[in-house]
Ligand SMILES: Nc1ncnc2c1ncn2[C@@H]1O[C@H](COP(=O)(O)OP(=O)(O)OP(=O)(O)O)[C@@H](O)[C@H]1O
């Protein structure tokens with residue numbers, strides 16, 4: 001069992017790299033058997049361009065070095081043509097391989113940075129709105145509280161008088177009740193604000209929403225060498241929900257899954273997103289990872305506000321996700337993944353079920 005688990009990623013990387021090795025072998029043969037004048041070696045740049053989309057930066061550099069080496073070997077073994085022409089073509093091919101590798105890797109790195117910046121911005125936006133919310137609570141609640149304290153002080157003084165001034169004391173108590181009611185209204189207003197606006201429901205294909213978020217996260221998934229499996233049920237019934245909000249949920253769950261895998265010691269990084277219909281006609285999405293998973297008792301707290309195990313986490317991603325899914329008439333929950341990791345699942349009502 002142990003052997004299998006450690007061998008699997010190696011086998012996967014081999015399967016991924018095999019087509020590149022085959023293409024390089026074909027180019028090598030072409031470059032060797034053809035005339036010096038035919039610079040077949042420039043086709044190595046195509047191999048490198050495709051490799052930067054599928055392999056890690058280190059693997060691309062190793063491939064590029066191998067391409068340069070093969071170009072030199074081809075040059076040494078080519079027998080026909082003008083030697084000087086071969087020399088120039090070999091030099092051009094090597095420069096082309098080098099420049100292509102450098103530019104392609106720079107492009108991938110820039111894409112990854114752009115994604116990370118966007119993610120950081122999202123976090124900052126969340127922290128900022130949290131900061132604003134805290135400031136507004138402090139401001140709005142502070143006023144009635146000050147008034148309550150002042151009125152309570154006045155009330156004590158009216159009662160301490162000889163004889164006690166009961167009318168004035170009653171008026172002070174009325175003011176305390178009024179201010180306390182005002183505080184409750186402020187809290188009710190703030191709760192309305194945090195629960196967000198009413199969802200703008202429309203019918204849409206959940207597979208499209210998943211696809212859009214996955215393509216946004218693609219560079220991060222590749223950057224962390226995560227093997228992604230998309231198992232999306234074809235012709236899924238449309239769901240009736242707020243697409244932007246649901247995309248926010250998928251984004252939160254994807255981000256958590258990526259974070260759980262990058263902090264895990266488990267070298268196998270597998271992310272599996274499945275969409276399906278349930279027996280009762282709802283549409284289900286599950287996001288399963290091979291990350292750190294949950295410790296005992298953690299599952300009960302995942303959706304609690306400000307509950308986090310991350311040094312830089314806020315602990316609101318899942319809280320917000322749950323309030324969104326429930327506001328859209330669905331449910332969300334978590335389970336342990338097998339053999340390791342976590343699965344987060346949510347269900348939404350489908351248009352089909354709603355119209356039945
Ligand atoms: N896929 C997962 N695998 C393991 N633990 C998870 C996973 N998703 C969430 N958790 C746990 O649930 C906690 C709460 O997640 P949540 O998304 O609400 O907050 P966070 O990720 O810590 O911070 P943020 O508010 O920035 O998203 C996480 O800190 C983590 O411990």
Ligand SMILES: [Mg+2]
Pocket residue numbers: 252255256316317318
């Ligand atoms: Mg989170």
